Amino acid sequence: MKLRALFAVLAGVLCIAAASDPAERLPDPRQEAQARQIFQDIRCLVCQNESIDDSDAELARDLRQIVREQVRAGRDEAEIKRFLIDRYGEFVLLRPSMSLGNMALWAGPFLVVLLGAALMLRRLRNRTPEPELSAAEAERLKRIANDEPA
Amino acid sequence: MITEIGAFALLLALAFSLAQLVLSAAGRIRRSTVLAAAGEGAALAAFIGNLLAFAALMHAFITSDFSVSNVANNSHSEKPLLYRIAGTWGSHEGSMLLWCLALTGFGAAAAILGRTLPRGLKAVMVATQGGLGVVFLAYTVFASNPFARLTAVPVEGRSLNPLLQDPALAVHPPFLYAGYVGMSVVFSLAVAALVEGRVDAAWARWVRPWTLAAWAALTVGITLGSFWAYYELGWGGWWFWDPVENASFMPWLIGAALLHSAIVTEKRGALSGWTVFLALAAFSFSMLGAFLVRSGVLTSVHAFAVDPTRGVLLLIILGVTAGLGFALFAWRAPTLSQGGLFAPISRESALVLNNILLAAATATVLLGTLFPLIREAATGEAISVGPPYFNLTFTPLMAALLILVPAGPLLAWKRGDAAGVAQRLWIAALIAIGCGLLAFALVSPRKAFGAAGLALGFWLITGSLAELVERTRAFRAPAAETWRRLTGLPRGAWGMTLAHIGLGIFVLGACFETGWKQEAAETLPIGGSLDVGAYHLVLETIGGVEGPNYEAERGIIRATRDGAPVCTATPERRFYPAGSQTTSEVYICYQGLSHLYIVLGERRDTGPQPVWLVRAYWNPWASLLFFGPGVMALGGLVSLSDRRLRLGVARRKVQAA
Incomplete structure (x- = not known):
């Protein structure tokens, strides 16, 4: 049953923030900090939307090792991410690239702001006075004023 | 037998929801108060039916009736009573039943409390609520029946995911669903x-x-x-x-x-x-x-x-x-x-x-x-x-x-005065910026973004208080007048102030926790130690613990700060044989608003003596993350009690007049 498989996965990834495991750590604390920074942007491909910084899965461990080795070899963040994308596709990045295909994703929220601002400006410009009461409304108002049932 | 009654009650709830839809709609179309009232009665009946069904499912969980498929898949006879009860909504089927219970409950409440609504509006609302009830109850009955029986009855249930076996399961879903489904009334x-x-x-x-x-x-x-x-x-x-x-x-x-x-x-x-x-x-x-x-x-x-x-x-x-x-x-x-x-x-x-x-x-x-x-x-x-x-x-x-946020409530309707608002808020702004600068100067390591976030959190609090000062003319009018104004403030105003302050409290917690949390992890033998923040942790012993439906390793970890004892943490690593799953039971030492968060990890037998992976986090002001939203919700409740919103007030006034 799928549900149980899922729970098994959940239970498997329980011991988390796995990247802090001292057995994996780089000797240079500055490099280690840099590697940890990169981990947070890299997805554990087989997990439920987790970064390799969190996940205890086998694959996450392998990816951490790759990143740590490259950090140790002096490569910078962009190079390492490039390497991972070439190998695993853009899926590996938790921060999607600002490319044309992702335009809606990055621009969408700010378009909502612009659209809202435009609508608001139009509303503020078009400050035509309220229309006169319609005949029916005037009638209703009169009845209310005279305390008759509306 | 009770299970069958439950299944039947659920069908009845579906039928009553349908009746609610049809009667109320007919009541609106024919402008018949009798039909509309019948629709309201059906709304109440649908709720009662759903309540019976829910009670029947809960009964099956409490008595561990494994002939019910849902119970067999999600419960276990050794599970503590609380989790057997909460297990009622721990599965897909049960949670949908809870959803329907909330839906019919809100429908009945809206029908009963909405006395002051115009008749036509109310009939359409009750009908819409009935329509929603039909859709979701039909889904529950035909596609996710929680009462389905098993022909081959298992001796033991497959148990609930141990992650869900927590007191939070008893309260988190009911609140969440009340929130989700409460919006259905607004929709209707x-x-x-x-x-x-x-x-x-x-x-x-x-x-x-x-x-x-x-x-x-x-x-x-x-x-x-x-x-x-x-x-x-x-x-x-x-x-x-x-x-x-x-x-x-x-x-x-x-x-x-x-x-x-x-x-x-x-x-x-x-x-x-x-x-x-x-x-x-x-x-x-x-x-x-x-x-x-x-x-x-x-x-x-x-x-x-x-x-x-x-x-x-x-x-x-x-x-x-x-x-x-x-x-x-x-x-x-x-x-x-x-x-x-x-x-x-x-x-x-x-x-x-x-x-x-x-x-x-x-x-x-x-x-x-x-x-x-x-x-x-x-x-x-x-x-x-x-x-x-x-x-x-x-x-x-x-x-x-x-x-x-703080500027909004100070602006007048129709045409506001920006300079006047700035004049009323500058002290609050100065205090907030001062707090941010202080945090930047004092908290190490220095973080500009974190400090700016803290200033924002303080700004929400001081700005909301400034609005309160303005409303009550505090420091300008005599104290008696301020007091009179303060006690005369409508509940809605208090609600808003509380909610905005709660938001500020949350922002403080979020920024401090995110900006300055510290982490440490080591594999420790018995007697080994690690440092996190200002704290020194020593793993004293590891012992075995026998739980009701699990076995656990429990670490005794003593935390000290500058040599003075702070707390004794007992984090556990639990094994649940029913599903052969392992979970960590975190131990949190509450230090004022901050948390010393300790996790016991796996045992490793690679060296001459066994070692355990111990992780510790210093989460400063983490309590505010949960306290802040609590204040926000309180603000909502206070605002809800405002006289203006009290349902039925208008009618009573009319009768008195």
Whole structure:
């Protein structure tokens, strides 16, 4: 049953923030900090939307090792991410690239702001006075004023 | 036998919901009070039927009746009573039954409490609520029957996921569902307003209490869930921008926007179309959440039951229900009146800006959740959207909103005075900036962004207090007058102040925790130690513990600070034989507002003596993360008790006159 498989996965990834495991750590604390920074942007491909910084899965461990080795070899963040994308596709990045295909994703929220601002400006410009009461409304108002049932 | 009664009661609830829909609609069309009253009676009957069904399922869980498939799959006879009871809603089927219970419950409450509503509006609302009941009860009865029996009765149940065996399971889902489904009343009111073609101040006044109740419940539900994830998952995190979290966050954001736009509609008759739109959107997002969590289209760390066929059905329900609502909106909204005029600097404008930013924030969460699906379906390329995306989009939008929060309530309706507002707020702003600078100077390591966030949190608090000072003329008028004004403030004003201060408290916690949390991890032998922040932790012993349905290793870890004992932590690593799963039981030492968070990891036998992986986090001000939203929900409740909103007040006044 799928549900149980899922729970098994959940239970498997329980011991988390796995990247802090001292057995994996780089000797240079500055490099280690840099590697940890990169981990947070890299997805554990087989997990439920987790970064390799969190996940205890086998694959996450392998990816951490790759990143740590490259950090140790002096490569910078962009190079390492490039390497991972070439190998695993853009899926590996938790921060999607600002490319044309992702335009809606990055621009969408700010378009909502612009659209809202435009609508608001139009509303503020078009400050035509309220229309006169319609005949029916005037009638209703009169009845209310005279305390008759509306 | 009781199970069969439950199944029958559920069918009855479905029949009564159908009757509620038909009778109320007929009552509206024929303008018959008798038919409309019968529809209201059916709403109550549907709730009672659903309540009986729910009680029957709970009975099956308590007595561990494994002939019921749902119980056999999700319970175990050795499980403690509390978790057997809470297990009623721990599975997909049970949680849908809870959803229906809340839906019929809100329907009955709206029918009973809505005495002051105009008859036509009320009949349409009750009918719509009945329609929603039919859809969801039919789904529960025919596609996710919680009472299905097994022909081969197992001796023992398969137990509930140990992660869910926590007291939080007893309270988190009921609050969350009350929030989700409470929005259904708002949805029905919006449909009724569109059908009747009348959205006015009175309508906005009816919408507000239901929105407040649902939003406050949702706030509590999300916060409980966040706290649960915080201590249960053992990652020291409280928000992961996970699809399931996002699913609950979207109706919350829309609910918050609705609370603010409804004020404009109530006080100034403006924004009526937008308010109706939000009222429809809030429950639509609730349904979207129900779909996302159960369909398996998204992967999540909090995944529920995953079943694509059910997902398709839920998607159809969502599409049809929300689609009908919005189609009605598109048809009728142009006839709604524009309402009062306002200047660019006015309270209306401030509230519109609030709504624009909240809508954009919701769009961020929606895009971040659904865009990967859309892109993969369209181009076949898979991408991931994780926390870094939300930090770059959601956070600046929210920061912009938070800067504006204290100014809004000080602006006058129609035409505000920006210079006057600045004059009233400059002291509050100076204090907030001063606190931020102080944090920048004193807290190490120095972090400009973190300090700016703290200043923002202080600004929300000092700005809200400044508004209170202004309203009561404190320090300017005699104390007696200030006191008189203070006690005379409407509950709604207190509610707003509390909610804004609660938001500020949350921001303080979020910024301090995120900016300055510290982490340490070591493999320790008995007697080994590690340092985190100012604390020194020593692993004294590891012992075995026998739980009711698990076995555990329990570490005794003593924490000291500058040699002085601080606390004795007893984190556990539990093994549940029923599902052969392992969980961590985190130990949190509460140090004032901050948490020393300790996790016992796996045992390793690689060296000459066994070692255990111990992780510790120093989470400064982490308590505020959960306390702040609590204050916000309290603000909602206080506002709900405002005289203006008390249902039935108008009628009683009329009778007295």
